[in-house]
Amino acid sequence: MARMKFLCDADRCIECNACVTACKNEHEVPWGINRRRVVTINDGKPGERSISMACMHCTDAPCAAVCPVNCFYTTADAVVLHSKDLCIGCGYCFYACPFGAPQYPKVGNFGSRGKMDKCTYCAGGPEADGSKEEYAKYGANRLAEGKLPLCAEMCSTKSLLAGDGEIIAQIYKERVMKRGYGSGAWGWKTAYRETIES
Amino acid sequence: MASFGRFIRLALGAWALLLLVSVAPASAQQVNPTASSVKEQQLLQELNRIQGRVSIPDQRSGVLEQPQGREWREFRMVTLPWIGGVAIIGMIALIMIFYLTRGMVRLESGRSGRTIVRFNGFERFVHWMTATCFIILAISGLNVTFGRQLLLPLIGFEAFSEWSQWAKYAHNYLSFPFTLGVVLIFLMWIGGNIPSKVDIEWAKRGGGLIGHDHPPANRFNGGQKLIYWIVVIGGGLVAASGYALMFPFYGTGIESMQMAQIVHSIVAVLFVAAMIGHIYIGTIGMEGAFAAMGSGEVDVNWAREHHSLWLDEQMARTGPNDGQPQPATAAAE
Numbered sequence: 441m442a443r444m445k446f447l448c449d450a451d452r453c454i455e456c457n458a459c460v461t462a463c464k465n466e467h468e469v470p471w472g473i474n475r476r477r478v479v480t481i482n483d484g485k486p487g488e489r490s491i492s493m494a495c496m497h498c499t500d501a502p503c504a505a506v507c508p509v510n511c512f513y514t515t516a517d518a519v520v521l522h523s524k525d526l527c528i529g530c531g532y533c534f535y536a537c538p539f540g541a542p543q544y545p546k547v548g549n550f551g552s553r554g555k556m557d558k559c560t561y562c563a564g565g566p567e568a569d570g571s572k573e574e575y576a577k578y579g580a581n582r583l584a585e586g587k588l589p590l591c592a593e594m595c596s597t598k599s600l601l602a603g604d605g606e607i608i609a610q611i612y613k614e615r616v617m618k619r620g621y622g623s624g625a626w627g628w629k630t631a632y633r634e635t636i637e638s
Numbered sequence: 639m640a641s642f643g644r645f646i647r648l649a650l651g652a653w654a655l656l657l658l659v660s661v662a663p664a665s666a667q668q669v670n671p672t673a674s675s676v677k678e679q680q681l682l683q684e685l686n687r688i689q690g691r692v693s694i695p696d697q698r699s700g701v702l703e704q705p706q707g708r709e710w711r712e713f714r715m716v717t718l719p720w721i722g723g724v725a726i727i728g729m730i731a732l733i734m735i736f737y738l739t740r741g742m743v744r745l746e747s748g749r750s751g752r753t754i755v756r757f758n759g760f761e762r763f764v765h766w767m768t769a770t771c772f773i774i775l776a777i778s779g780l781n782v783t784f785g786r787q788l789l790l791p792l793i794g795f796e797a798f799s800e801w802s803q804w805a806k807y808a809h810n811y812l813s814f815p816f817t818l819g820v821v822l823i824f825l826m827w828i829g830g831n832i833p834s835k836v837d838i839e840w841a842k843r844g845g846g847l848i849g850h851d852h853p854p855a856n857r858f859n860g861g862q863k864l865i866y867w868i869v870v871i872g873g874g875l876v877a878a879s880g881y882a883l884m885f886p887f888y889g890t891g892i893e894s895m896q897m898a899q900i901v902h903s904i905v906a907v908l909f910v911a912a913m914i915g916h917i918y919i920g921t922i923g924m925e926g927a928f929a930a931m932g933s934g935e936v937d938v939n940w941a942r943e944h945h946s947l948w949l950d951e952q953m954a955r956t957g958p959n960d961g962q963p964q965p966a967t968a969a970a971e
Contacts, residue, residue: 457693474694479702481681481690491690493702502711508782509799510790526799528806530782531886532714535896536707540699544886553886626678630705 442604443518444561444583445632446592447612448492450623452599455480455490459591459600463494466562466590467579473543475559476591489623492591492600495520495541495559496631503533503542517583519561524577529553538630561602562589609636678703687893698887710896714783714903722783722907729911733918736847743847743924745940753935754952761826762934768819768869771812776910778805783903813880820873823866830857831866836947846944847919857948865916872909876902 455478463469463476476494497520504512504520511526512533522533531553534542544553564581567574574581582590592602601608609625613636616622625636681688687704757765781789781802790798837860840846843853845861853859858866879902882890890898920927926940941949 455693460694472696474696474699477692477694477696477699479688479690479692479700481688481702483691491702502707506711506714508786509802510786510795511799526795528799528803530806531883531895532782532899534886535892535899536711536714538703538705538707540701540704540892624678627703629679630682630703 441516441518443606444497444603445518445605445608445628446494446496446561446589447601447608447625447628447636449599449601449612449615450489450491450626451619451621452597453478453490453492454597454599456596458594458596459492462590462594463559466582467560469557469579470545473545473557475541475543475557491626492595493539493627494591495537495561496539496627497559497561498538498631499633502536502538506532506536508532513566515563517561517563519563519583521560521563521565521578522556522558523566524555524557525566527555529555539627559589562587605632612636698891701892704892706893706896710899713900718783718900718903718907719787721904722780722910725907725911726914729914733915733923737918737923740847742922743919745925745937746850746852746943747939749926749937750939752938753929753933754938754941754949755934756930756936756941757934759934762931764819764822764826765931767815768823771816771819772913774808774812775816776906776913778809779903779906780910781805782809783907810884813877813884816873817877820869820877823873824870827858827866831863833860833863836860837863852943852946854946855944855948856951857945859945861919865912868909868912872905872912875905876909879905 457478460474460476460478464474467475469475476492478490478492480488480490482488497518499518501512501514501520503522504510504514507522508530509526509528511524512520512522514520529544529547531542531544533556534540534544541558542556543558544556547554560578560581562580562582564570564574564584565578567577569581569584580590582588587593589602592600601611612622612625629635678688682703682705686706688702690700690702692700782805785798785802789801793801834856836854836856840853840855840860843849843851845859846852847861879898882888882898883895883902886895920931924944926937927944929940930936938949941952
C-alpha cells in the first residue's frame with residue numbers, strides 16, 4: 441500500500457489558486473470553508489514564497505490523538521479521515537493541528553462550531569465509496585476511482601504533488617538535482633517527521 | 639585609423655563575449671534564485687510559526703504552520719488527565735479517609751428546635767442555579783477530557799458521540815446562567831467574605847474539622863471564605879477562558895485558544911475537586927449544615943457551634959425574644 445502525501449514545491453508555486461478552486465468545486469465545499477489555501481510568505485518582498493497547504497495527513501496525526509469522541513481514522517493509504525456523524529464540533533483538532541486544516545461551518549447562535557470539515561485527500565469518508573451520502577458530507581471520492589487528489593492534478597506548474605510519499609519525494613529530488621536548488625518539502629518535518637534530503 | 643579602432647573594439651568585444659560564454663554556464667549553475675528566499679526551518683525556529691498572506695476571504699488561514707499544537711496535544715493527552723485525576727481522585731480519597739476517621743461533624747449540643755434564617759430565598763435560588771449548572775458543566779467537561787478513555791469503550795462510538803454532542807450543547811448554553819450565578823454570588827456575599835483575623839484564629843484551631851473545637855466565626859468561616867473565593871476567582875477564570883473558546887477568533891488566535899483551553903481545563907478540574915469537598919461538608923460531612931441551603935433556616939445550636947459571632951450579631955439585631963439562650967454549651971462559646 442502506498443503512503444499518500446502532499447508535497448508543494450514552493451519554487452514552482454505561482455499562487456494561481458487553481459488548487460483551491462479545484463478543491464472547492466470538486467467537493468462542493470460550503471461557503472466560508474477552504475480545505476486548501478495558498479499562503480504567500482514575504483509577499484512582495486525579495487524571497488517571497490507561496491505554498492499550497494491543506495491537511496497533510498500526518499503520521500501519528502495530532503487531530504486524531506486529541507479528538508474527544510475518537511472520530512478520526514487512518515485508511516490503508518495512510519489518509520487521515522473522520523466521521524461527521526461522530527464529530528461534535530468541539531474544536532480540539534483545530535487547536536492541535538499544525539496546519540490549520542480543520543474548518544468548522546458556523547451553525548446556530550454564538551458562532552458555535554458545526555461538524556468539522558477538512559481535506560479528505562479526495563478519499564471521501566466512512567460511507568460507501570462513491571455514495572450520495574458520502575458525497576454530501578465529504579465530497580468526491582477520487583481515490584476510490586483510482587484517481588489522485590484534484591488539487592495536485594490541476595496544478596498549472598506541477599508544483600503541488602500528490603501520491604505515494606516515496607514517488608513524489610523522488611520526483612522532487614530529481615527536480616532539485618536538475619535545477620540546482622530547492623526550498624524543501626514544506627511541512628514534511630512537522631507532518632511526517634522526515635524531510636527530503638537534497 | 640578608424641578601421642583599426644573598429645578592429646580593436648571588435649576584437650575586444652569578441653574576447654569579452656568569449657569570456658562571458660565560457661564563464662556564464664559555470665556561474666549560472668551557482669546562481670540560486672531562491673538563495674534569499676524564506677526557509678521553513680529558519681522561520682519555525684525564529685517564530686515557531688509561519689504566517690503569510692492569503693487571497694481567500696478567511697484571513698486567519700494565513701497561518702501556514704504552527705507546530706506548537708504538539709505541546710498542546712501533550713498537555714491535553716498527558717498533563718491534564720494527570721492533574722485532573724490526581725486532584726479529583728485525591729480529593730475523594732481524602733474525604734473518604736476523613737469520613738472514616740472523623741465521621742460526620744456532629745451537632746454537639748443537640749438540636750434546640752428553634753431555627754434562624756441563614757440564607758433567604760434569593761440567595762438559595764442563586765446558589766442552586768449556579769450549583770446545578772456547575773454539576774452539568776463539570777460532568778460534560780470531564781466527559782471531554784476523560785470520556786474517550788472511560789465511557790466510550792463502554793457505550794460505543796454512536797452512543798458516546800450522541801451523548802457528547804448534547805453534553806457540548808449543555809456545556810455551552812449553561813455557561814450563561816452559571817456565569818450569572820458567579821457574578822451574583824460575588825456581589826451578594828462579598829460583604830461576609832473579606833478575610834479577617836478571625837479566620838486565622840479559625841484556621842489555627844482546625845476550623846472545627848480537625849479536633850472537636852468550635853472556633854468562633856462570622857457569617858462565613860475561613861473555609862467558606864475559601865470556597866467563596868474559589869468560586870469567584872475560579873468561576874471568573876473558567877468563564878473568561880470558556881467564552882474565548884466558545885467564540886473562536888474573537889480577539890484570539892490559535893495560540894491564545896490553546897492557552898485558554900489550558901487555563902480553562904486546569905482551573906476546571908481543580909474547581910471540581912474543591913466543589914467535591916464543598917458538597918461533602920454541606921451534606922454528609924456536617925450535621926445540620928444542609929439546612930442552610932435547603933430550607934434556608936439553621937438550628938440555633940448549629941449556628942452557635944459553627945458561626946457564633948454571626949449568631950450573636952443576629953440576636954442583637956432581632957432582639958432577645960428570638961435569641962432565647964439554650965442550655966448546653968451556650969456558656970462555653
